[in-house]
Amino acid sequence: MANVNIWSKGAVCQYLHVLLEKGQIKPCMNLKVERRGYNAFYPRCVKELADSQFANNVHTNSTGYGAPSKYFWPICIDDCKGFKETKKFFESLISQEVEISQICLNGHIINNFALTQPQYNKNFCTKCGEKVIDKCPICNSEIKGSPFIREVNGNPPEFCDNCGEPYPWTKKKMMVAQDALRESDEIPDEDKKYLEENIYDLMLPTPKTEFV
Numbered sequence: 436m437a438n439v440n441i442w443s444k445g446a447v448c449q450y451l452h453v454l455l456e457k458g459q460i461k462p463c464m465n466l467k468v469e470r471r472g473y474n475a476f477y478p479r480c481v482k483e484l485a486d487s488q489f490a491n492n493v494h495t496n497s498t499g500y501g502a503p504s505k506y507f508w509p510i511c512i513d514d515c516k517g518f519k520e521t522k523k524f525f526e527s528l529i530s531q532e533v534e535i536s537q538i539c540l541n542g543h544i545i546n547n548f549a550l551t552q553p554q555y556n557k558n559f560c561t562k563c564g565e566k567v568i569d570k571c572p573i574c575n576s577e578i579k580g581s582p583f584i585r586e587v588n589g590n591p592p593e594f595c596d597n598c599g600e601p602y603p604w605t606k607k608k609m610m611v612a613q614d615a616l617r618e619s620d621e622i623p624d625e626d627k628k629y630l631e632e633n634i635y636d637l638m639l640p641t642p643k644t645e646f647v
Contacts (some may be wrong), residue, residue, distance in 0.1 A: 441475040441493045444468055448528050450492075451478055452510060454508060455524065459488075461511040464519040466544035468528045473502055478509050478528075481551045482517040487511040536580030540565040542604030543590045574598035 440446040447468050454460045465482045479485075487507035497500040499647035511518070521527040537545040546555045557567050570577055576597035593605045601609070611620050 439493050440523045441477070444529060446474045447478060448525055451528060452525070459508070459510055460485075461515070461518060462521050462524040463511065464521045464527050465517055466509060468526060475503060477506070479507055481515070484512065484515055484517045486510070486512055518521060534580030535569050537569045538576045538591045538602075538604070539563060539567045539569050540603045541607065543592055544589060549580060571595040571598060571600065572603065573600040
């Protein structure tokens with residue numbers, strides 16, 4: 436059996452089609468091909484419901500030097516509760532699933548992969564102790580993670596993309612800025628009033644920002 440080039444996404448996807456024809460896997464939307472360790476491509480069930488079979492048709496290295504020490508092909512279980520059929524299996528394999536992001540009320544990003552890597556989820560922030568959320572408090576829609584937010588140290592979204600309301604950390608920034616403005620002795624009262632009325636445009640990118 437010829438080795439499958441695991442550094443080629445197309446080659447991995449083609450072999451998954453072979454496994455599909457053999458009945459080892461199902462045409463499921465939860466099967467994805469992702470680039471991970473050693474810059475290689477790996478198949479996985481994002482719901483972690485599939486069994487696995489040791490791959491004897493790919494290049495591995497027991498020392499882990501230059502190649503993974505082990506590689507596995509998925510085996511879809513019978514009567515899988517997570518099975519979601521797709522008519523476009525190849526496209527589904529390479530499509531990137533929109534993740535859910537966990538963010539604390541102070542805006543610290545906890546986990547950009549809360550859906551598929553729940554083992555890293557937290558109830559409270561380890562940086563500030565605030566409660567962690569993954570849904571908009573106003574409309575209850577999920578906060579999008581990867582690929583919209585890629586880095587844990589990246590910037591959280593300011594507003595909900597479903598209802599348009601500011602997230603709690605955005606409101607907190609506005610309140611802190613307003614309080615600091617009111618308490619300042621160096622800014623004339625007339626300027627304070629103007630700045631307070633336009634604090635939204637000063638802090639966030641809007642068409643008025645450059646003119647305020």
